[in-house]
Amino acid sequence: MTVLPESVTGPHGSTDAALRAVLADAARVVGADRVTHPGEEPDGAPVTPLGPNVSLYRSRTVHGVVRPQSADEVRRLVALFADGSTGARLHAFSTGGNWGLGSREPAADGAVVLDLSGLDQIRDIDVAQGWAVVEPGVTQARLATLLAGTERMLNVTVSSAHTSVVGNALDRGVGLRHQRVDDLMGLEVVLPDGETVRVGWWPEALRVVRLN
């Protein structure tokens, strides 16, 4: 059973039954141990569940952090928020290494954060043709290491080796050889209603436009 703290409040400060219910449903999707709620200082001040903020910006008010481990869990989580009844925004990050640019913090208060670092599969790779299908939690260190000794090399950034290939490309990152967005051929996207689509170029075996 998941017990949610009383301090889970809606965007207007009152205890929000819809938000509590959705976070409880989210815990059923990913497992209770993969949902983190805000803590509290002895004086009642909220403690962010996002951990240290390297960028030293003000910590945003976050209702919880949910850590899915598969694309299907992401789809089900997004669908839980689709009717807007919680009023909470969803903020996703891949590995959260956005140091200097906000770390893991959402841009505004009142978000539920999706930490996608647990989606760390390299689903497919073709070194000869020069493509890989990677999930958000795949780091540049992991992909670069996999390519070591082959005729290919990754267009790495000078940020941490533990940052995300996908997250950096989505945030208009800059690689040593060219813009990371130039490496991006296709995307699997969960739309706000939970529908999942694939856009852009995909290898033949995965060329499905609509997944659910």
Ligand SMILES: Cc1cc2nc3c(=O)[nH]c(=O)nc-3n(C[C@H](O)[C@H](O)[C@H](O)COP(=O)(O)OP(=O)(O)OC[C@H]3O[C@@H](n4cnc5c(N)ncnc54)[C@H](O)[C@@H]3O)c2cc1C
């Ligand atoms: C010393 C130093 C050097 C750096 N050098 C570089 C560099 O050479 N090039 C460069 O580009 N940056 C650089 N950076 C900035 C930063 O560290 C990198 O951009 C890093 O890759 C971002 O972290 P991340 O990959 O974990 O992205 P994340 O923190 O996971 O994502 C960044 C943002 O993109 C969005 N996002 C990420 N994934 C998703 C998703 N799956 N769905 C929806 N939205 C998503 C979110 O808004 C998120 O906040 C540097 C930073 C430092 C401190």
